[in-house]
Amino acid sequence: MSPVYTSKDLGAAIRAERKRQKLTQTEVANLCAVSLSFISNLENGKETAELEKALKVLSTLGLDITITKRGE
Incomplete structure (x- = not known):
């Protein structure tokens, strides 16, 4: 996966993983108890x-966020 620098980057990563898992937005919303x-x-x-809520969605999809200093 690519680095995440913006909310659009995060959204794209979430969408890609959801689609990779062949889940609909509705299914993810139900799994996470959030709205569509x-x-x-x-x-x-x-x-x-x-x-x-965003962290819950990431966790549900099996994604982790790691913070690293750039250039390391």
Whole structure:
């Protein structure tokens, strides 16, 4: 996966993994107990997405976030 620098990058990574797992947005929303509109907004890179919910979606899809200093 590519580095994530923006909300659009994060959304693209989430969308790619969801599609790789052959899940619909509705299925992911149900698994995470969030609304379909939240998943849609998150995948479209809406900057005001709630962080805790976004982390839950990442976890549900088996994705982790690692923070590293650039250049290391």
